[in-house]
Amino acid sequence: MHTDSIVSTHNLSKRYNNVWRVHKVNLYVKQGEIYGFLGPNGAGKSTSLKMLLGLTKPTDGRVTIFGRELHSHRSSILSQIGSLIESPSYYGHLTGLENMRVMQRLRGVPDANIKEALQIVRLEDQKHKKVEQYSLGMKQRLGVAMALLAFPKLLVLDEPTNGLDPAGIGEIRELIKSLPGRYGMTVLLSSHLLSEIDQMATSVGIINDGELLFQGKMEVLRAKGQSSISMKTLDNSAAEKLLLTRGYMPMNRKGRLHFEKLNDEQISHANQIIVESGIPVVRIEEHQKSLEDIFLELTGKERSL
Numbered sequence: 646m647h648t649d650s651i652v653s654t655h656n657l658s659k660r661y662n663n664v665w666r667v668h669k670v671n672l673y674v675k676q677g678e679i680y681g682f683l684g685p686n687g688a689g690k691s692t693s694l695k696m697l698l699g700l701t702k703p704t705d706g707r708v709t710i711f712g713r714e715l716h717s718h719r720s721s722i723l724s725q726i727g728s729l730i731e732s733p734s735y736y737g738h739l740t741g742l743e744n745m746r747v748m749q750r751l752r753g754v755p756d757a758n759i760k761e762a763l764q765i766v767r768l769e770d771q772k773h774k775k776v777e778q779y780s781l782g783m784k785q786r787l788g789v790a791m792a793l794l795a796f797p798k799l800l801v802l803d804e805p806t807n808g809l810d811p812a813g814i815g816e817i818r819e820l821i822k823s824l825p826g827r828y829g830m831t832v833l834l835s836s837h838l839l840s841e842i843d844q845m846a847t848s849v850g851i852i853n854d855g856e857l858l859f860q861g862k863m864e865v866l867r868a869k870g871q872s873s874i875s876m877k878t879l880d881n882s883a884a885e886k887l888l889l890t891r892g893y894m895p896m897n898r899k900g901r902l903h904f905e906k907l908n909d910e911q912i913s914h915a916n917q918i919i920v921e922s923g924i925p926v927v928r929i930e931e932h933q934k935s936l937e938d939i940f941l942e943l944t945g946k947e948r949s950l
């Protein structure tokens with residue numbers, strides 16, 4: 646049992662046209678986390694988030710939020726969640742403030758909330774402008790302000806930095822990172838960008854083709870990126886054969902012999918074996934695996950993120 650989870654799903658699944666687009670996904674999002682839901686386009690992130698928000702009905706599986714089943718406590722649960730899914734829904738012919746008022750009526754919150762939410766996303770000075778005159782970044786920030794309006798316990802953001810320029814991305818990132826500390830919020834956000842999740846999230850779920858491949862703390866994912874050692878010699882095939890007879894398991898590719906998990910002593914020993922056989926060793930290098938390498942290992946696909 647994951648009793649401390651704010652969000653948990655049990656075998657959450659969605660089938661469209663006979664294809665499982667989300668399959669047996671078990672998410673656990675804990676209180677105060679920024680949980681990054683990471684996966685390439687089409688992996689099933691939006692579909693999963695829509696099921697969490699009651700916008701799409703699961704084909705199978707259950708969603709539990711704040712310890713209660715979404716299916717049977719829908720409106721009380723949803724009233725405590727703020728969300729931004731796909732493009733923000735606003736009225737272009739109304740000002741930012743007027744849009745916030747529309748949302749205020751739906752949520753039944755005091756005026757002070759509008760002020761604070763607009764301040765957080767730094768739209769205070771632009772609130773009397775019509776939204777159709779907003780830049781993409783301002784529209785996105787308004788979307789976040791609308792999601793924040795009731796200062797919900799849980800904030801769900803689908804690709805919150807999509808379409809923003811680098812400065813806008815930085816701003817939204819800092820804003821999101823401040824929310825758990827400032828307001829005790831739990832944030833669940835999706836992205837197809839590894840770097841973004843790396844910079845914001847405390848935990849991560851990696852999804853590909855509808856399947857959850859990894860879930861856990863960011864540190865655990867990073868620890869998978871242990872360093873590896875590569876050696877370059879003037880006769881890699883001969884050195885490889887020799888080392889195989891001595892209990893080492895090098896991989897000979899791209900002009901280097903690659904070793905996983907060798908300690909210092911083993912490295913110097915392997916080096917000595919090669920040198921003593923008369924093969925010159927010209928490089929010994931350490932490589933830190935990037936998160937992208939880890940992702941590619943998990944998915945088994947040469948797919949750019």
Ligand SMILES: Nc1ncnc2c1ncn2[C@@H]1O[C@H](COP(=O)(O)OP(=O)(O)OP(=O)(O)O)[C@@H](O)[C@H]1O
Pocket residue numbers: 661662666684685686687688689690691692693837
């Ligand atoms: N209403 C629908 N009817 C049929 N297929 C759908 C529907 N919604 C999504 N899909 C399909 O489900 C798969 C997952 O889509 P989803 O939008 O969840 O992916 P995603 O990970 O959010 O990617 P993206 O960032 O591109 O939105 C895709 O192949 C998509 O075409």
